[in-house]
Amino acid sequence: MPNFHLVILKKPYLDAILNGRKRVESRFTRTKREPFGKIQTGDKLFLKISSGPVCAISTVAAVKTFENLTPKKILDIKQQYNRYILADERYWRSKMDCRFGLLVQLKDIELIEPVRISKKDWRAWVVLTEKENFGLLKPSHGSRATFTLSPIAGVIDGSGLNSKLSAQPIHK
Numbered sequence: 001m002p003n004f005h006l007v008i009l010k011k012p013y014l015d016a017i018l019n020g021r022k023r024v025e026s027r028f029t030r031t032k033r034e035p036f037g038k039i040q041t042g043d044k045l046f047l048k049i050s051s052g053p054v055c056a057i058s059t060v061a062a063v064k065t066f067e068n069l070t071p072k073k074i075l076d077i078k079q080q081y082n083r084y085i086l087a088d089e090r091y092w093r094s095k096m097d098c099r100f101g102l103l104v105q106l107k108d109i110e111l112i113e114p115v116r117i118s119k120k121d122w123r124a125w126v127v128l129t130e131k132e133n134f135g136l137l138k139p140s141h142g143s144r145a146t147f148t149l150s151p152i153a154g155v156i157d158g159s160g161l162n163s164k165l166s167a168q169p170i171h172k
Helices: 011-018 071-085 089-094 161-167
Strands: 004-009 024-029 044-049 054-066 100-115 125-127 137-139 145-147 151-155
Touching (some): 024 071, 044 100
Parallel strands (some): 004 044
Antiparallel strands (some): 044 054, 054 100, 100 151, 137 145
């Protein structure tokens, strides 16, 4: 059964995902924290704009994790993957002291009716649980959770970048 995640994104990055230019979300941290070790292929992501609503869902196509990062290793990641991450120089400079990294390849991105949730903390990624799901999940038959949200615009066309990523998937 897939896990469900709430992913908070700054507007330029969310816009790039929605228009098909960005197909890999990156997270770099100094300490091991969610979703490190709690995300896998097939998981579902709720995409939320920072200080705004949840407005899209996506499926995880692939995950690549990094531990014991050094500035050189981060520069190598930047060189190899930034054409899919689309981060600017300021982003990469701010990550030079991180020890852990995560790349998540996205697929099946769907717009949904925007949903405002009550989230008061600073976490930029939350692995959703039965107790902490911000009303985004509801129980169905048995103990499985399902979306309460429905797509309104269908799957976003990922022409161009998506086909390149499919040819060069991120491997575990």
